Amino acid sequence: MTLLYCLLAVLFIGAVDDLHLTRSALAQELPPPQSRWEYHLGQGLRIGDSGLTLGGYGSVRYEDLRGHGPQLTVSALSLFLSWETGTRVRFFSELELEDLTIAQKERAFGARNNALELERLYADVYLSDLATFRLGKFLTPIGRWNLIHADPLVWTTSRPLVTFRSFASDTTGGMLYGSFLSLGKDLDYSVYLEVTDDLDPDDREGPFSEAAGVHLATHLGPTELGFSYAHFTRETEGHKKENLFGADFLWAHRQVELTGEFAYRVGTGGANANEWGLFVQGIVPLSAHLFAIGRYEFFAARGPFPGVQLWLAGLAFRPLPPIVVKAEYSVTHDNAAKVPEGFATSVALLF
């Protein structure tokens, strides 16, 4: 019944989709900075002309997953602070509160797994048009999803397993990145090295102990292709050396989008130490602001169990670029790994 209500709610919102939202309502319309403080939805609070901007994103999620009771969660509340110094150096930080349970079937207004975490903290030094050096804690450039994993930027409430299970989502160290023309095509590159995990006191996500990797991406017409390689060890995996090979793509035409990622992690200790997965996701516009989503996933975790398959169908309503309302239903096959499946809906906002 809950499922029906939520789907009806999304469909209703879609039906009143013809709100004639003007193009000037686009989030990226910012005048030059003034001496006074200014707030722009989806672009944060500009602290006068100091170059400082305070912003972030938040999302609230309702889930009714098989084997779990229904629950309402503040799935993310993130604060950004960026500083454009006017020189070749730029600073950025993100502080995140994750998974604060508001209500569950058995109890209300509790808290579960919530932790305040320094998600990112880095300085960018712009060396030239070809290269920028990043120092600090940053998102690991493996695939596409991990680099834009914020709820308002992605189409589904749940995240494909292959985009976070096989590697640490962040790295603390140095990274050289940029883009250049090669064979007439834009080639974006990132080369990184983990030097410490001291900025990761809370290691529940299994940070890298040592890591080095590269991500390359290029544009072929409407298609973006990416390749990842990483060599790393993780404390949670007994400091064993691992190699990860990955590929990702995005094809977009008008508002239709097809995206996918693949990753193969080679562990030490035989075939059962390997892990691999992939997902393919399609987006089709139903109207100017309402989209249908379909996704197929496969993930074979290390160990003797067969891989899990997951199908997902959902809807997303974007009344404005910084706001998205999502509803989805997923089912699994061969779910020995007990991957969550069922209904999920969320509201996410860049603020």
Added chain:
Amino acid sequence: MRLLLLSLPLLWMILPEPLRAEEMIAVIVPAAALLTDAPSREELASIYGRKKLFWENGARIIPVNLPAAHPLRRSFSRLVLGAPPEALAAYWNAQYFHGIAPPYVLASEEAVLQFVATTPGAIGYVSASAVNRQVRVLLTLPLPPVEKQP
């Protein structure tokens, strides 16, 4: 004189399109800007995508846009960035997630001219016919055919 006046529309019709000043987009910088090379279209895309941040002389680049609904902005966006402004919303959302702000937006061509003329490092675009002596034209771009409104 009357003959000359009568022949003007004919002259307009036979002029090749690139020569019609009001159908060209002029990419402008301050008149005093010390720039030797005009950027290529790819470099312009990097500038307006906030990837290229500094001029060759070391000055910080400050790109400015017209409002998303302005016909010139829509033409410039399609010509240089390959998509209309609304199609780039996801790109700018992702850039915001990484702490990068889009180019500033000014309300009119007059405001762009004024801002570019008085701001070192600025770059903007206006109709070629609107250009004045306070700015320098770095390059001109042909105005693409008028798009169909969705």
